[in-house]
Amino acid sequence: MPGAPTPGFCxxxxxxxxxxxxxxxxxxxxxxxxxxxxxxxxxDRRLVTWRRPxxxxxxxAPWSYTPKAPWRERLPEMSLVDTxxxxxxxxxxxxxxxxxxxxxxxxxxARERAELALAREWCTAESRPLLVDGSISMEAVxxxxxxxxxxxxxxxxxxxxxxxxxxxxxxxxxxTSVIRITPRARPSVLSWYLRMREPAGGDPLWGxxxxxxxxxxxxxxxxxxxxxxxxxxxxRPLSLPDPRWDTLVYPVRSCEELLRGLRSHAxx
Amino acid sequence: MTAGxxxxxxxxxxxxxxxxxxERHPNTPHEFRxxxxxxxxxxxxxxxxxxxxxxxxxxxxxxxxxxxxxxxxTDLESALxxxxxxxxxxxxxxxxxxxxxxxxxxSAAVLRQLPEEPxxxxxxxxxxxxxxxxxAAALRMDGYVGVESGAAIPVGLYxxxxxxxxxxxxxxxxxGPEAAHLNIAGVSGLATKTSAxxxxxxxxxxxxxxxxxxxxxxxxxxxxPDLCYLDQPGELDDGDRHLYDRLGVPPAPFAGARFxxxxxxxxxxxxxxxxxxxxxxxxxxxxxGLREVLQFAEVLLNRDDVDAKADALIDFIKExxxxxxxxxxxxxxxxxxxxxxxxxxxxxxxxTGLENGRGGSGSEQWRTHHIATIRKVRNRLSNISTRCxxxxxxDGTPSDLPWGSFEDRAVYVVDVALLEEDAQDxxxxxxxxxxxxxxxxxxxxxxxxxxxxxxxNKYAPGDGPDTYVRKMLLDIAERxxxxxxxxxxxxxxxxxxxxxxxxxxxxxLFGRMDADELATPGYAALTPATxxxxxxxxKGQLMVRHxxxxxxxxxxxxxxxxxxxxxxxxxxxxxxxxxxEEAVLRSLRVMEPSLTLAWVQDLVALYGEERVLxxxxxxxxxxxxxxxxxxxxxxxxxxxxxxxxxxxxxxxRVLPDDDPYGI
Numbered sequence: 037m038p039g040a041p042t043p044g045f046c047x048x049x050x051x052x053x054x055x056x057x058x059x060x061x062x063x064x065x066x067x068x069x070x071x072x073x074x075x076x077x078x079x080d081r082r083l084v085t086w087r088r089p090x091x092x093x094x095x096x097a098p099w100s101y102t103p104k105a106p107w108r109e110r111l112p113e114m115s116l117v118d119t120x121x122x123x124x125x126x127x128x129x130x131x132x133x134x135x136x137x138x139x140x141x142x143x144x145x146a147r148e149r150a151e152l153a154l155a156r157e158w159c160t161a162e163s164r165p166l167l168v169d170g171s172i173s174m175e176a177v178x179x180x181x182x183x184x185x186x187x188x189x190x191x192x193x194x195x196x197x198x199x200x201x202x203x204x205x206x207x208x209x210x211x212t213s214v215i216r217i218t219p220r221a222r223p224s225v226l227s228w229y230l231r232m233r234e235p236a237g238g239d240p241l242w243g244x245x246x247x248x249x250x251x252x253x254x255x256x257x258x259x260x261x262x263x264x265x266x267x268x269x270x271x272r273p274l275s276l277p278d279p280r281w282d283t284l285v286y287p288v289r290s291c292e293e294l295l296r297g298l299r300s301h302a303x304x
Numbered sequence: 305m306t307a308g309x310x311x312x313x314x315x316x317x318x319x320x321x322x323x324x325x326x327e328r329h330p331n332t333p334h335e336f337r338x339x340x341x342x343x344x345x346x347x348x349x350x351x352x353x354x355x356x357x358x359x360x361x362x363x364x365x366x367x368x369x370x371x372x373x374x375x376x377x378t379d380l381e382s383a384l385x386x387x388x389x390x391x392x393x394x395x396x397x398x399x400x401x402x403x404x405x406x407x408x409x410x411s412a413a414v415l416r417q418l419p420e421e422p423x424x425x426x427x428x429x430x431x432x433x434x435x436x437x438x439x440a441a442a443l444r445m446d447g448y449v450g451v452e453s454g455a456a457i458p459v460g461l462y463x464x465x466x467x468x469x470x471x472x473x474x475x476x477x478x479x480g481p482e483a484a485h486l487n488i489a490g491v492s493g494l495a496t497k498t499s500a501x502x503x504x505x506x507x508x509x510x511x512x513x514x515x516x517x518x519x520x521x522x523x524x525x526x527x528x529p530d531l532c533y534l535d536q537p538g539e540l541d542d543g544d545r546h547l548y549d550r551l552g553v554p555p556a557p558f559a560g561a562r563f564x565x566x567x568x569x570x571x572x573x574x575x576x577x578x579x580x581x582x583x584x585x586x587x588x589x590x591x592x593g594l595r596e597v598l599q600f601a602e603v604l605l606n607r608d609d610v611d612a613k614a615d616a617l618i619d620f621i622k623e624x625x626x627x628x629x630x631x632x633x634x635x636x637x638x639x640x641x642x643x644x645x646x647x648x649x650x651x652x653x654x655x656t657g658l659e660n661g662r663g664g665s666g667s668e669q670w671r672t673h674h675i676a677t678i679r680k681v682r683n684r685l686s687n688i689s690t691r692c693x694x695x696x697x698x699d700g701t702p703s704d705l706p707w708g709s710f711e712d713r714a715v716y717v718v719d720v721a722l723l724e725e726d727a728q729d730x731x732x733x734x735x736x737x738x739x740x741x742x743x744x745x746x747x748x749x750x751x752x753x754x755x756x757x758x759x760x761n762k763y764a765p766g767d768g769p770d771t772y773v774r775k776m777l778l779d780i781a782e783r784x785x786x787x788x789x790x791x792x793x794x795x796x797x798x799x800x801x802x803x804x805x806x807x808x809x810x811x812x813l814f815g816r817m818d819a820d821e822l823a824t825p826g827y828a829a830l831t832p833a834t835x836x837x838x839x840x841x842x843k844g845q846l847m848v849r850h851x852x853x854x855x856x857x858x859x860x861x862x863x864x865x866x867x868x869x870x871x872x873x874x875x876x877x878x879x880x881x882x883x884x885e886e887a888v889l890r891s892l893r894v895m896e897p898s899l900t901l902a903w904v905q906d907l908v909a910l911y912g913e914e915r916v917l918x919x920x921x922x923x924x925x926x927x928x929x930x931x932x933x934x935x936x937x938x939x940x941x942x943x944x945x946x947x948x949x950x951x952x953x954x955x956x957r958v959l960p961d962d963d964p965y966g967i
Contacts, residue, residue: 043401081403082342272400274389277381286402293379293405 037211037264044266045184046164047086049075049155050291053147054299055140058095061102065136069094069117069143072295073150075158075166076287083290087157090150091298096139098128117142152177159183165266169288171225172248178223184263185225185248188283190241194227204240206231211264214256217248224251230264232271233282243282319430320344320465321410323354334414336369336426339407345465346371346410348833349847349858351434351442356427363419367426368434368442369412370855372831378404411831413855415442439469444852448474455516458507458551459813459848460859470551471859473811475516477851478508479752480785483810487760489798490815494843495868497794498530500813501756502864503553504792508754509713510553517751517788518712522705522739524732525719526758532578533872534715535561535586538865547862555865560714564590564705566723566731569693571917572887573879576719580876585894588924590704590718591697594643596734597688598622603733603772604688604726613677614684620673621681625650634662634670644689644696651682692727703925705735707742710749729773732763736776736789743787752788755780760795764802774802781808799824814838814847814856830856884913888920895923896931903932911939 051073058066074089093114095107100120107116119138121127123145128138152174158166159180172178172185194217195203203212211230218224225248233243247263249256270285278284321340325331336354340346348371356365380386386404390396417423418441432438439462440446448454455475462469477483486504490496505521512519525531537557540548548555565576567589573579578587601618602610610618621641624630630650631638634657639650656662658675668675689696697703705716718735720728736755742748757763757777764777780791781804793809795801799821806812817838821827827835837858838847844863847856867875882890885904893899907916919938928934 045401078402081401083402083405269401272389272396273402273404274385276385276389286400286404290402290405 041268043269045167048287050169051147051151052295064102067096067139071147173222187246208234321431331426338431350464356429366418368415373411373833375409436469460861484785485791485809486811487809488794488813496815519752520750521715521754523756529577529869529873533867534558536867538867544862557866558715563587565719566695579879592702756792758794760793812849816841
């Protein structure tokens with residue numbers, strides 16, 4: 037990939053979620069969910085918070101099977117989210133594990149909503165590049181030319197079997213060609229794999245990230261080069277001691293640290 | 305709900321930090337931590353205010369603190385991670401697009417809590433930079449600043465983050481009676497110690513209210529020309545003038561300064577660096593007669609050498625011989641001893657008489673005093689006149705400080721810099737004793753006297769022999785405040801000064817300090833950061849300890865408005881040794897410019913050097929309106945010699961040729 041790493045991102049978005057099992061009522065799990073999302077703006081090499089972080093706390097429980105009243109009384113400031121039904125409105129099997137799984141999915145959805153809301157806010161108000169931790173294949177954001185998604189985990193490889201060795205063989209600073217990912221229910225995005233650090237010990241996923249940009253323009257190659265250079269520039273400083281430091285860029289870690297601080301403050 | 309402070313502190317625009325406490329580092333009633341933005345103007349010594357959030361007894365707690373330690377760290381767990389992150393290239397950090405998150409954490413010592421009871425740990429809250437009112441409250445200056453019965457003496461300006469606040473000392477704790485004395489420590493060569501004392505005297509003179517009584521200062525100039533030009537204006541820059549203006553002290557030299565110095569051993573010229581003709585108008589000789597010196601003979605005599613028998617003889621001489629007509633069968637003639645020369649003649653006559661058995665005396669004993677004791681005392685006392693030549697006058701008339709007529713706000717500088725150590729000790733001991741005597745009798749002329757002594761390491765060392773001077777300094781330090789006798793002392797190494805001298809100093813100032821000195825136990829109470837700051841203080845900066853301040857405070861003070869010793873020595877070079885006639889003319893012409901060298905030469909030719917010098921000394925003491933007449937009155941009328949006329953020669957009668965009898 038031609039050119040040296042060059043800082044290009046002005047802001048970084050990330051969200052966090054935490055679930056805490058408060059107890060059981062009639063076999064139903066009562067889960068406290070805490071989600072947050074924040075954009076950290078980089079100015080003069082320092083990170084500051086852009087607007088207000090989004091923080092939400094809610095109690096997740098199958099309220100069809102357990103009364104809300106005591107919780108409303110004890111925690112009046114919290115919203116109560118029903119986990120009796122799935123996203124399609126079908127009832128969840130009355131099984132503690134199923135309720136727990138549903139609560140977890142609901143908390144994750146809440147986090148994604150918080151991130152999406154903040155990303156939308158940025159894309160509406162700003163024209164400067166925003167790095168989003170995770171996929172941008174969300175409506176509105178996926179069409180924005182300012183948002184760039186950075187995916188660190190690779191449970192799914194978006195290449196065919198023949199190309200897998202090519203991805204694994206990437207050296208530091210190398211990228212794959214651009215591919216179009218077209219999810220069924222979401223807008224399509226352009227994506228490519230990029231190796232941020234030399235693979236250590238032969239781990240094929242070490243330092244490997246997938247980059248997503250909006251599916252705009254006819255010749256994505258130069259844009260992929262530019263964005264890749266931006267991503268590579270974020271390889272410093274290291275995000276140690278975070279164990280994901282090979283792919284976690286420092287400003288995203290800063291988002292997580294800030295949200296952790298706010299979570300701790302809220303708990304107290 | 306009222307804020308804890310009773311002062312009229314205006315709400316500060318924005319907090320500069322927040323109090324933070326963890327289980328590992330909890331707040332206490334005397335210490336707390338807070339973090340700030342990276343650009344915060346907080347530093348070691350900054351005074352801050354914490355406003356609590358929850359009322360205690362209906363009052364929002366307010367805490368004042370002074371920053372004593374600072375910490376900075378990032379989110380790194382190990383330095384190795386940073387090295388790895390930059391591939392071992394120190395220059396690489398500049399390439400990183402993001403700076404690591406950095407924490408600025410400060411530890412502050414509590415100066416004051418409001419309300420003062422119940423005394424609780426410092427609460428969480430916003431931290432503000434202290435303003436004027438906050439500083440006054442924090443240092444408990446509100447008890448004496450702006451209070452009718454109080455007397456606040458500005459010691460310097462506290463500055464932090466663009467804010468300035470005058471720091472005041474309480475006169476009752478500087479001059480007594482509550483506490484007293486001031487000690488200043490600092491390395492040599494920065495002129496901080498002397499400058500600070502000169503500045504503080506100016507401030508004291510400007511701000512001590514009349515209701516607190518009059519004050520004068522006696523400064524011993526023990527080295528170089530440091531204090532020799534206190535009446536001459538010095539160079540000030542705009543920064544100094546601003547400080548003078550802000551602290552309300554006129555930037556002027558000490559108009560009422562008077563200078564005293566002994567004569568050189570020749571008894572002709574003043575033994576001081578301030579001997580330039582144009583400065584002699586307020587320099588007076590410091591000369592003492594035999595009586596004055598003998599009163600303090602023990603300062604100069606080796607106690608191991610002079611035993612009780614010798615003491616008894618010295619007492620006898622003081623009581624029965626000096627300034628009296630003394631007759632004894634052993635003596636060849638009556639003696640009136642007024643000078644060391646007279647005393648030597650008396651001894652010589654006495655010993656000769658004893659050796660010759662004059663008056664029927666035994667040769668070994670005279671009035672219970674053994675001849676060996678007499679010889680020993682003679683030897684020791686003769687040594688004094690040699691060691692203190694120039695200080696001891698042979699005409700028996702002392703020229704001394706104006707005992708009984710000290711003036712308010714006047715500085716009396718005694719220059720002993722060029723003297724031998726023994727003479728310095730003698731001068732110091734006698735002047736301090738006289739000050740004490742007069743203050744006890746309340747007839748000195750002023751209510752308070754500040755005695756400034758530099759080089760306390762030499763005069764009051766923590767170890768070494770128990771000298772007369774050290775005893776006197778201890779006496780001032782421990783009992784002086786009841787009399788109004790206040791010691792301002794200075795030295796390089798505070799740790800090496802007698803503990804009771806520095807321990808009794810209510811106020812302590814510290815200039816730049818030596819690292820070795822700061823490593824001594826006396827500074828253990830200071831944090832490492834405060835010690836580092838003390839090591840790097842620049843000229844014009846001091847750390848101040850005062851009884852009202854629970855923690856030391858850093859201040860700036862202006863250059864004294866007097867000429868620096870080095871500048872003075874260059875501008876007014878020391879006069880070269882001159883003839884007796886020239887020396888007499890130079891010192892008298894200050895009072896009467898019309899005098900001529902020829903007039904003095906005539907006097908010397910007529911009456912001799914010794915008598916002319918005595919007349920000159922008397923004139924300097926009395927300062928008469930008509931100098932010429934006064935000097936001439938000092939001499940007995942002497943009929944001028946005239947060449948004898950040739951006696952009339954009676955011609956021999958010529959014998960008549962015819963006179964056979966020759967008639």
